[in-house]
Amino acid sequence: xxxxxxxxxxxxxxxxxxxxxxxxxxNHDLFLRGRxxxxxxxxxxxxxxxxxxxxxxxxxxxxxxxxxxxxxVLPESYEGLLxxxxxLEEYTPGDPRNLYERVARDVVRDIGGTVxxxxxxxxxxxxxxxxxxxxxxxxxxxxxxxx
Numbered sequence: 300x301x302x303x304x305x306x307x308x309x310x311x312x313x314x315x316x317x318x319x320x321x322x323x324x325x326n327h328d329l330f331l332r333g334r335x336x337x338x339x340x341x342x343x344x345x346x347x348x349x350x351x352x353x354x355x356x357x358x359x360x361x362x363x364x365x366x367x368x369x370x371x372v373l374p375e376s377y378e379g380l381l382x383x384x385x386x387l388e389e390y391t392p393g394d395p396r397n398l399y400e401r402v403a404r405d406v407v408r409d410i411g412g413t414v415x416x417x418x419x420x421x422x423x424x425x426x427x428x429x430x431x432x433x434x435x436x437x438x439x440x441x442x443x444x445x446x
Contacts, residue, residue, distance in 0.1 A: 311377045314384070315343055315406045315417040317367030318355040318442045330383060334376035340409035341369035343419060348437035349430040355442045356399070356422040358430055366441040369406055369415055388420045397423040
């Protein structure tokens with residue numbers, strides 16, 4: 300299975316957000332307020348966080364863990380929000396200049412421990428390589444507790 304695709308093609312997936320889209324962060328109210336059915340704490344396993352210029356990057360790494368929120372979008376808001384988030388993250392499918400790639404990944408709910416397939420924006424390969432070589436990791440994998 301292609302990890303960039305949901306398990307059932309055409310199925311709207313919730314989002315896993317770990318940076319400026321989390322509650323209390325700069326982009327949460329701009330993009331998500333009034334458009335979500337649920338927001339709950341969750342963890343992305345197999346990734347670590349790096350500092351960016353005012354926002355973080357999640358980079359896949361075995362044994363890592365990133366804290367964030369599992370966001371279920373209202374059905375009537377889904378298509379528009381997906382397009383807006385792709386623009387926010389400067390993601391264009393197939394573009395080698397992407398900073399982020401939107402990929403389908405499993406996250407684990409903090410309450411109950413169930414696994415949920417989500418969309419998550421991970422650092423694109425060139426960005427990830429640069430961060431691994433020269434970036435500053437966010438210890439503990441939680442952007443909200445970085446300072």
